Amino acid sequence: MNCEEIKKNIGIRTVLESFNLFPVKENLRTAFYFALDREEKIPSLSVDFIKNKAFDFGTGRSYDVISIVQTINKCSISDALKYLGKLDFSHERTEKNSKEGWQTRSYEVSKIHEITHPALVRYLKERKVYEQSHLVKEIHFRLKLKNYFAVGFLNDSGGMEIRNQYFKICLGDKDVTLVKNGSNEIAIFEGFFDFLTYMNIENKQDNSSDYLVLNSTAMLYKIEKKLSEYSKISLFLDNDPNGRQTVKQMKMKYANAEDCSLIYTGFKDLNEWFCQRT
Template identity: 30%
Template structure:
């Protein structure tokens, strides 16, 4: 997605996906409370015809890219990377108009158990072992003329989140994913769930806590926040492992506002972007320690052999 494409998405939809709703609106404009800071009177206005925003309390405004740069405190590149992960319906509608009466340029050719060694190696690089293999699939697909394969994580609507060492995307309909771990039939008054933004973080949790009993919810996009909150209503125990960035912080706060009893665990990986980043760091640290121990042991063994050789030489003299 480039700047022109992202700026064509309805700004109202972006704000709602982030948990901000208009206090008043008409055909031409919509008013919101300041999304950057706390305020009691709406000073953030959207011109619906121009798809531009203006913040009266600060005297600033602009397009979608300008808004997300300030909201995420990020560069244009980082904003577009964030936008690429979302599932904005107003952007999809434009794509549908473009490709009306034409077939999608992708096709899933095979879905099977994870077997490909390159994909297994990719998971290993992300700190994940065969413990997580049953939770994913190996997806073979084509995009245009390209034949590709990736690790697939299924969502509620039968769509797939896809990852390999050089590709990150999704196919078919975007939706949240729910996974029940260890086949427990939780009762209605004791249901527990753990919430993540992406499936790599969910797999990291399974890697770290393979005997956890309960459900995992993967949002797959923070634009699915409202869908997530709707599903969380049936759970009495909610645990949050969201990303340590502006979008993750906003998402966490919106969930805690609706479910004050939910527990946030992001302090566990406070120095890292997300749970998977923390797991990789933890694994690399343990490997480094083991290497240091092995090196020390080897050095001690070599010193011992040298000393023994020296003593033998002295006895011969």
């Protein structure tokens, strides 16, 4: 595909989600995201899913899918095209104007059951979390005329976080996953593999804590008010700029928030650290 074809055929939502960017506010056609090139408290990036373009009200700059990749990765058009070439199946939904309405699901789930497929069993064992396989599901689905199977983790909006060795996406609405056990303490994780890892390390069989999986730090705004109810907040976020910035913001807002990433200093996240040490 040439540049114009890519701008039309690769969804802007797909590109943003590939960078773990999700809407703060959304309706059927448009959504607001936080800016691509700066920190802000009020989202200023307006995304039109029908036109497949974005506009930053803070800078007056317009974006297409190519310039979004260039801005985030600080790369050339050529490198941006290479990046986009890897996203041919990675979006969760298609939106179009039709008699039925704006929103049309582009995937179909055929089966959900306990983890049994040898490839997924092997995948969980490689990530050292197979002992916690009862907390996830095996999901079979059809996406863009192709059949896939993967590990699925349910979020609070009924969406499913999807992972296997080759890709990670979300089927359905993006949201956090809150596991409530009636505790006044909560442990927060960026992704569900870190949650599974923590449960594995601690051999957790009791209900001593509540657990929150963000499924993306962009989802933190959905749960911030509830966090003030807890007497202790343990943060197990990624050791990357986004994770560290989120930890900084959390510690400024909640005096009882503790950064637990020191446990896995030098590693991307808790799961990577655990896999290397065992």
